[in-house]
Structures are given as structure tokens and as C-alpha cells.
Amino acid sequence: MSPSEIQQRGALRLxxxxxxxxxxxxxxxxxxVRMYVCGLTPSAEGxxxxxxxxxxxxxxxxxxxxLGYGVTFVQNVTDIDDRSIAAAATSGRDWxxxxxxxxxxxxxxxxxxxxxxxxxxxxxxxxxxxxxxxIEELIVxxxxxxxxxxxxxxxxxxxxxxxLSGRNVDELMVGARIAADENKEDPLDFALWKFAKxxxxxxxxxxxxxxxxxxxxxxxxxxxxLGEPFDIHGGGYxxxxxxxxxEIAQTESLLPVPxxxxxxxxxxxxxxxxxxxxxxxxxxxxxxxxxxxxxxQAIRFLFLQTGYRKPMNFTEDSIEGATTGLQxxxxxxxxxxxxxxAGQHDEAARAALKPFAARFYAALDDDLNTAxxxxxxxxxxxxxxGLIQSGAASPAAAFLHExxxxxxxxxxxxxxxxxxxxxxxxxxTLEGAGTMFRIAAPKDAAQHLPVGTxxxxxxxxxxxxxxxxxxxxxxxxxxxxxxRAKLEKDFGLADRLRIxxxxxxxxxxxxxxxATWTVAGG
RNA sequence: GGCGACGUAGCCAAGUGGUAAGGCGGAGCUCUGCAAAAGCUCUAUUCCCCAGUUCGAAUCUGGGCGUCGCCUCCA
Numbered sequence: 001m002s003p004s005e006i007q008q009r010g011a012l013r014l015x016x017x018x019x020x021x022x023x024x025x026x027x028x029x030x031x032x033v034r035m036y037v038c039g040l041t042p043s044a045e046g047x048x049x050x051x052x053x054x055x056x057x058x059x060x061x062x063x064x065x066x067l068g069y070g071v072t073f074v075q076n077v078t079d080i081d082d083r084s085i086a087a088a089a090t091s092g093r094d095w096x097x098x099x100x101x102x103x104x105x106x107x108x109x110x111x112x113x114x115x116x117x118x119x120x121x122x123x124x125x126x127x128x129x130x131x132x133x134x135i136e137e138l139i140v141x142x143x144x145x146x147x148x149x150x151x152x153x154x155x156x157x158x159x160x161x162x163x164l165s166g167r168n169v170d171e172l173m174v175g176a177r178i179a180a181d182e183n184k185e186d187p188l189d190f191a192l193w194k195f196a197k198x199x200x201x202x203x204x205x206x207x208x209x210x211x212x213x214x215x216x217x218x219x220x221x222x223x224x225x226l227g228e229p230f231d232i233h234g235g236g237y238x239x240x241x242x243x244x245x246x247e248i249a250q251t252e253s254l255l256p257v258p259x260x261x262x263x264x265x266x267x268x269x270x271x272x273x274x275x276x277x278x279x280x281x282x283x284x285x286x287x288x289x290x291x292x293x294x295x296x297q298a299i300r301f302l303f304l305q306t307g308y309r310k311p312m313n314f315t316e317d318s319i320e321g322a323t324t325g326l327q328x329x330x331x332x333x334x335x336x337x338x339x340x341x342a343g344q345h346d347e348a349a350r351a352a353l354k355p356f357a358a359r360f361y362a363a364l365d366d367d368l369n370t371a372x373x374x375x376x377x378x379x380x381x382x383x384x385x386g387l388i389q390s391g392a393a394s395p396a397a398a399f400l401h402e403x404x405x406x407x408x409x410x411x412x413x414x415x416x417x418x419x420x421x422x423x424x425x426x427x428x429t430l431e432g433a434g435t436m437f438r439i440a441a442p443k444d445a446a447q448h449l450p451v452g453t454x455x456x457x458x459x460x461x462x463x464x465x466x467x468x469x470x471x472x473x474x475x476x477x478x479x480x481x482x483x484r485a486k487l488e489k490d491f492g493l494a495d496r497l498r499i500x501x502x503x504x505x506x507x508x509x510x511x512x513x514x515a516t517w518t519v520a521g522g
Numbered sequence: 523g524g525c526g527a528c529g530u531a532g533c534c535a536a537g538u539g540g541u542a543a544g545g546c547g548g549a550g551c552u553c554u555g556c557a558a559a560a561g562c563u564c565u566a567u568u569c570c571c572c573a574g575u576u577c578g579a580a581u582c583u584g585g586g587c588g589u590c591g592c593c594u595c596c597a
Contacts, residue, residue, distance in 0.1 A: 038597070053597035083595070165592080171524050172593070214595080236597030243596085267597065271590075280595055305535065305545070311528070311590060318534055321546035331559070372536050375544035385561065491555055498557080509558055
């Protein structure tokens with residue numbers, strides 16, 4: 001089903017933190033959406049909270065592309081900050097090495113989660129020039145000043161300070177958690193440039209050797225890569241204040257006409273044990289570890305079943321539920337895909353699908369209600385047998401594929417239907433109660449597959465599993481032998497073979513005309 | 523102390539004025555050598571509590587209780 005039949009690009013509505021309303025979304029110019037999403041500060045391993053945020057923006061990006069926009073997606077890397085310097089000091093390693101290691105680990109996790117690569121991934125240290133120019137402009141225009149330990153932004157010089165986060169500058173003082181600093185004119189002022197202490201990494205500047213403060217890199221890099229105003233500025237809710245408030249102050253102080261960004265979009269935080277998952281609180285499991293324990297696509301599926309703006313509590317129960325649900329949905333997709341092609345009821349079949357597609361896209365248009373959209377997919381999955389009978393299997397499968405692709409789910413092959421070949425059960429023996437599994441492929445000599453071999457040969461293809469061809473043939477041969485045993489009513493042998501396959505991670509599922517097998521997940 | 527969000531079945535969760543989506547789990551049935559999968563059916567007279575507005579409220583207003591977040595580095 002072509003989206004254009006039922007979709008109008010202007011129907012997308014998005015919550016805008018800047019106005020605190022859900023508003024119709026449109027590109028500012030050229031049919032191109034310029035978006036900047038605050039990325040990682042790689043001074044520690046990424047965690048699931050990062051994954052939630054970046055997966056959401058990934059879906060937003062995919063949907064904008066789907067709607068026909070060109071999209072320029074920028075995600076920064078704040079590769080210099082106090083914590084990576086501190087980590088370098090305690091570990092004795094170079095700070096660049098530490099940052100690079102965490103960043104590469106994070107990138108691998110993003111790939112496993114099917115998060116698309118940003119178009120630009122600028123690093124703060126690569127934009128020292130533009131950062132310094134911006135600071136210079138702020139000094140010249142009276143919005144910044146240099147003192148003994150660095151250059152600061154003069155918060156009181158920007159009248160709209162606090163508008164994004166709904167804070168009142170006078171009341172911010174009362175909180176008493178803002179450390180007074182003898183150098184600063186005002187406790188609220190924040191650093192644009194920090195002078196280096198001995199041994200710290202630094203760059204030369206007109207004011208003194210040092211490094212950029214947090215915030216300024218985003219103002220400078222978004223300006224350099226997207227210009228102003230751009231369409232969407234995103235990040236986690238915890239960035240609303242002070243990070244995004246400060247970005248606005250820096251950028252808009254130099255802008256004749258605000259705003260810096262049309263839409264400000266913030267993703268809800270992920271809780272773990274009902275507490276915020278956070279580096280500073282220390283309550284998180286490294287992302288790469290979690291991805292080893294759980295199917296990455298199931299994590300994605302789980303997250304998309306909660307509204308992106310809501311705080312969400314991650315539990316083992318919830319990920320198990322999502323895993324099961326996703327498997328069922330993909331099973332329905334497989335059934336639709338494998339159904340015999342429809343006859344000539346093409347138009348009727350497409351019409352049968354239209355209500356599903358309409359509901360699906362209506363949900364996404366409504367502030368990216370992915371949870372509602374997924375419920376439509378489940379409805380479609382439940383009705384799969386009916387759709388097959390009415391000859392709508394093919395367009396239904398095509399629609400499901402498109403819908404899941406939008407959500408970043410790859411419904412690629414996950415099961416292999418073996419061809420039943422010539423077999424000879426005498427070639428199949430079991431040794432050591434399933435610890436050693438000797439099998440013979442139809443033509444080849446016997447192969448030995450110790451426990452764990454298949455696991456070792458797993459190849460991740462779009463999150464699902466394909467196997468090396470020889471092993472696949474071998475497994476098919478065993479299954480063929482089992483089919484023979486079943487035909488001969490030797491159910492004892494059939495069961496032993498199934499148990500043996502299971503012991504090496506292969507799950508056999510009988511069907512009327514044969515059997516399919518999958519490699520057990522997890 | 524200031525600001526903000528949230529509270530829907532055993533669990534997760536959609537739904538912002540019209541009479542409770544969906545998922546997981548659970549129960550039963552069908553199919554099946556067995557197992558699994560799949561299909562069908564059932565699983566909240568009710569949306570934290572109280573008061574109010576309304577013909578009508580989970581949805582709006584006021585009050586209360588609870589949980590969480592931001593105000594300091596944080597996706």
C-alpha cells in the first residue's frame with residue numbers, strides 16, 4: 001500500500017517543548033528537515049537510557065523521510081569534558097583513547113539497535129575554531145566576559161533566559177544549589193571557555209589556553225552545519241535545563257530573529273528500578289551487555305510501546321513480554337509472506353488493508369504515537385488468516401514490512417524451511433546423550449558439531465539469524481532424517497533428534513508438510 | 523524551597539468530553555504421535571481518592587494522596 005494514498009504530509013503533529021503544545025509540523029524551508037540531536041558524552045559506557053532516546057529520534061527521522069522530506073540529521077559528540085579528563089587522570093590512559101573506546105562501543109550498540117547513522121557526527125574538538133568565533137562574538141556583543149578562570153556567558157544579558165524550561169531567573173537563585181564562584185559576575189553565569197589547569201588538555205585561544213565549556217559546542221556546531229533557524233532540536237528531557245536553555249541563550253543572543261530551532265523535542269527518561277538511569281547515579285548496566293542478553297529488536301519494540309515523552313521503567317518482565325510479542329508479530333508476517341499469491345482480487349485486497357494503514361499512520365501523525373501504531377500491527381497480525389483467505393496476503397505483508405521498517409524493525413528471514421532431501425537415517429547417530437552430535441549431510445562425509453558450534457556460527461542478519469551454508473545443510477539433513485523417522489512412526493528417534501538439535505540451539509517446529517527450524521534466540 | 527511530569531486490569535500500556543485499544547501473563551477450546559506454533563473464546567460496569575462543571579468525564583476544574591524528574595554532570 002502506497003503511503004501517498006492515505007497520507008498527507010501536513011498531518012504530522014509534534015509536541016514542541018518551546019511552546020508546550022502539540023503543533024502541526026512542517027519544514028521551514030526547501031522541504032528539508034534539519035535536525036540536531038544532542039548525542040553522547042563518551043566519558044563512560046552508554047546505557048539503555050541513551051538507547052531509548054536515540055531510537056526515538058531514529059524513528060522520528062525515518063518517519064520524516066517516509067513523508068517525503070529530505071532530512072539532515074546531526075548528532076554531536078562532546079568528546080572533551082571534565083569527566084573524561086578525570087577518567088584519564090585516574091586510569092593513566094590518554095583522554096582521547098578513553099573517549100574513543102566508549103564512543104566506538106556506543107556506535108556498535110547503535111548499529112545493533114538499527115539506529116541509522118547520522119549524516120554528520122561532529123566532535124567538539126573538531127570545531128574549536130567555530131566555537132572560539134562564537135565566544136568572540138558573544139564577548140563583543142556584551143553577552144560574555146573573560147575572568148581569571150575562563151570566559152562566562154552573562155545570563156542577565158539575555159532576557160528570555162528560562163523561557164524554554166519555564167524557569168524564573170530570580171527563583172533560580174533561591175534554590176541555593178548553585179555554587180557561588182568568586183570569579184563569576186553572577187552565580188547563574190555559565191562557562192563558555194575553561195582555562196586549563198596544569199596537565200589538562202587545552203587549545204590556544206585569545207583569552208588563554210583551555211577547552212570549551214559544555215553547551216557552546218552545540219550552539220557552534222548546529223550553526224556551522226545547519227544554519228539558523230533549523231527545524232528540530234532534540235535530546236533527553238534532562239537536557240531541557242540547563243543545557244538547552246544555555247544553548248538558546250548563546251545562539252539567540254547573536255540572532256536577529258529568534259528562535260534558534262523551530263521545534264524542541266525531548267524524549268522521556270528511562271528509569272531502572274524506578275530510578276533514573278544515569279551515569280552519575282551509577283545505576284545502569286552498560287548497553288553492550290544488555291544487548292548481549294536481549295534481542296536488540298525486542299528492546300526497540302518495547303520502547304516503542306510506550307509514549308516517547310513518558311518516563312518509562314525498564315524491567316526484565318517487560319522485555320520478556322515484548323520479545324514474545326515481537327516474535328508473534330513476525331510469525332504473522334512470515335505467514336503472510338509465504339501465503340500463495342492472490343488471484344486477481346488485487347484491488348479488493350488493497351481495500352481490505354486500507355483501514356489498517358490509515359489507523360497506523362494516523363497514530364504516527366499524532367505526536368508519533370508508536371504504541372498506538374503497534375497495536376494496529378497486532379490487529380493486522382491477528383487478522384492474518386482472514387487476510388490470507390481473502391487473497392490479501394501479499395499487500396498485507398508489504399504493508400507490514402513497510403510499517404516495521406519505519407519503526408526500525410527488520411522482518412528479515414528468521415526461519416529456514418528445509419527441503420526434504422534424500423536421506424538415510426543410518427548416517428545419523430547421537431553420541432554422549434546429545435553432547436556430541438554427529439550428522440551427515442546428504443553428500444558429504446560426516447561432520448562433527450560439538451555443543452555450541454551453531455551458536456558460534458550465528459551470524460546476525462538484521463537482528464535475526466542465518467547460518468553458514470554447510471551447517472544449514474547439515475541441520476536440514478538431520479531434520480530430513482527426523483521426518484523419515486516420523487513417517488516410520490519411530491517417534492522415539494524423532495524426539496531424540498529434536499532434543500539433540502535443541503541442545504545445540506536449533507528449535508524444530510513441525511508443520512503439516514515438513515518442519516521449520518530456527519536458532520533459539522538470546 | 524521553586525518548576526514539571528505521571529498515577530488506567532496480575533504486569534506493560536493506548537486513549538484529553540460520548541460511554542475502556544493493544545501486548546504480556548492466565549483460563550478454556552481447536553489443531554497435533556508428542557511438543558511448539560497458530561487460530562477461536564474468556565480475562566477492568568471501570569480508569570489513585572474526594573468534590574465540582576456537564577445531558578454525558580479516565581478525559582475539564584479545585585483539593586488531597588502517591589511516584590518520579592529537573593533546579594549540579596546527565597539521553
